[in-house]
Amino acid sequence: MTPLLSLRHISKSFPGVKALQDVSLDLNAGEVHALLGENGAGKSTLMKILCGIYRQDEGEIIIDGKTCDFHGYQDALDAGIGIIFQEFSLIPDLDAVDNIFLGREKRNRLGLRDRRGMVAEAQRLFERLKVTIPLDCPIVELSVADQQFIEIAKALSLDARILVLDEPTATLTPSEADYLFSIMRELRKQEVGMVFISHHMEEIFTICDHVTVMRDGEKVYDCDTASTTPDDLIERMVGRRVENLFPEYRCDADHTDVVLDIEALRLDPEGPEYSLKLHRGEILGFAGLVGSGRTELAMGLIGATRPVHAKVNMEGKPIKLRHPATALKHGIGLLPESRKTQGLVLPFSCRDNISLNNLAQFQGALPFIKRRKESSIAADLMASVRVKAPSPETPVDNLSGGNQQKVVIARWLGHQCKVLIFDEPTRGIDVGAKSEIYALMKELTAQGVSIIMISSELPEVLGLCDRVAVFYQGRIAAELKGENLSSQSIMHHATGGLSA
Known part of the structure; x- marks a missing residue:
């Protein structure tokens, strides 16, 4: 089966720093692919290359078997790639509808702004995600979880078939995170491929099908989630075995x-x-x-x-x-x-x-x-x-x-x-x-x-x-x-x- 996305031999340098060295990764349709690594391992740089924010020095991006050449973020959006950043990119004083269609508002035959059409499309998107969000409420008055779902709806409105989720549960409660995972499972059924970045091991084994581990700008491990363990992934991430995450208990009070x-x-x-x-x-x-x-x-x-x-x-x-x-x-x-x-x-x-x-x-x-x-x-x-x-x-x-x-x-x-x-x-x-x-x-x-x-x-x-x-x-x-x-x-x- 041809992968939905292939990153082939990606390398990237900044002045005095080799950020990525010969990194390859495959993502299949309907797959949740975990990308793990310590801060500074190169995860964000790789995803910014995928989304057209950075341009690779070497290597290629292949979508549906065709090589893509991204010169900016818009090129990646046009290719069906959406990214949900850890820091949201929503306008606080606008509502969900205006945020989803910001800069590409629907127009009627007279060239006027088609608010009714945008509301209908937003409702279809939220029905697809199986979430209920007030459409006329300013973003600033919504919960963090609702803002997260609006970001996903915004990406899907661009016909995104590849979603990058960067620490999506960082500000969610456990119940909100569980609901996000249910949405991801629904998107998996709809053949959307997802790259999932997280530091929480339990989340990796809850939602992800495959995992790639990076360290010091290189890919060091790649396997199905079912064939590995949290301890094994942690050791490969940090280059050593972390015997005890928490210090031995000793009350100093x-x-x-x-x-x-x-x-x-x-x-x-x-x-x-x-x-x-x-x-x-x-x-x-x-x-x-x-x-x-x-x-x-x-x-x-x-x-x-x-x-x-x-x-x-x-x-x-x-x-x-x-x-x-x-x-x-x-x-x-x-x-x-x-x-x-x-x-x-x-x-x-x-x-x-x-x-x-x-x-x-x-x-x-x-x-x-x-x-x-x-x-x-x-x-x-x-x-x-x-x-x-x-x-x-x-x-x-x-x-x-x-x-x-x-x-x-x-x-x-x-x-x-x-x-x-x-x-x-x-x-x-x-x-x-x-x-x-x-x-x-x-x-x-x-x-x-x-x-x-x-x-x-x-x-x-x-x-x-x-x-x-x-x-x-x-x-x-x-x-x-x-x-x-x-x-x-x-x-x-x-x-x-x-x-x-």
Whole structure:
């Protein structure tokens, strides 16, 4: 059978970097093909070549047995290739219909915009996907899952027979991810070929038929999913066997030493009142469904959302949470959910990002920065968290997701933070980088740093946390620890008692 898509001997270089070396891949109609690899392995570069964003130096793209020559993104769309990026490309203030047909609106015989025709076509697309989405609602008011389905509908409206899904479940709840998989199974029946990029092993074995593993710009493994195992794929991805993803359990918390005591915290006049204690050397998990209030409480703790009422003590002394700078002064730092938009200035160097909100430390007698001192301290902090970069002058945008996350951690270590809030710390990073982040978090607690970790991944919560606060509809529904801490108990409270 002729493959729907063949990538043959693809190579691509950037100045000083060999991004891809002789990579080949086949995708059949009605197949879900997993593309695995660590951040920086070359997956995104290969897919950008497939979608016409980059042009290969060597090799060819073959669709239905015919060689294609893409000079831009539109050429790939015309050839029936659609890509759903991890960061959506929807216009927030437009509705689903306008987003699907943006730039190629239907016209009637008079040349006027045919809104009725576009609505009818959008309804047919959603019926094909078996989803119900309000057609006249602005995108900004829809759930992340609905936005994901609109992106898929938009690709199908272009008659896409090849879909690239880049980390499509990164911002979905487990139930939303399951529904996405049901849509993918329906598309598989309709002979659509899909390339699926994910760092979640359980997803690979749930939905994928075939898997290709990349490392350092080369294809290192290719097989049917049924003939391999998660451990085998992880070893081929990272070039070594990851014996234990999570560090050996050792509770570093001193339960007689309360670092952060939230006696009463209210973010909204009509909202719930939170109370929590965080002990020295403890990892306290915030679990719950997306939108359950976990990040909102974190924003309140650093003063990004100013509480309407707060009685909070830091090491026994009352503190005010008026502004992030105030929280930082008291030793509270946040690694935000989106490191690229909230945590880093991507074109800046590692040095600039690490010292960004601590420049007073490097100011001399005159109002100039002591660059030598700044670079030296940045290099020491990068070494302490094992950032893999040529030098402190390397632009952060050139680093993998895991190393970008480590740069944010290095910044807060430069402030000697006593409390660090990690919001989805391993989202979008590979399994090798995850194990390094986990080990680093345990090292920090051993040094007396206290951590609040917000995570939607239950294995991560269970593998790292000493205690877990479970959120439901903006409230803390339960605090779990010891033998009461399990995936079943977390989901029971996170769903309001609806899940066993």
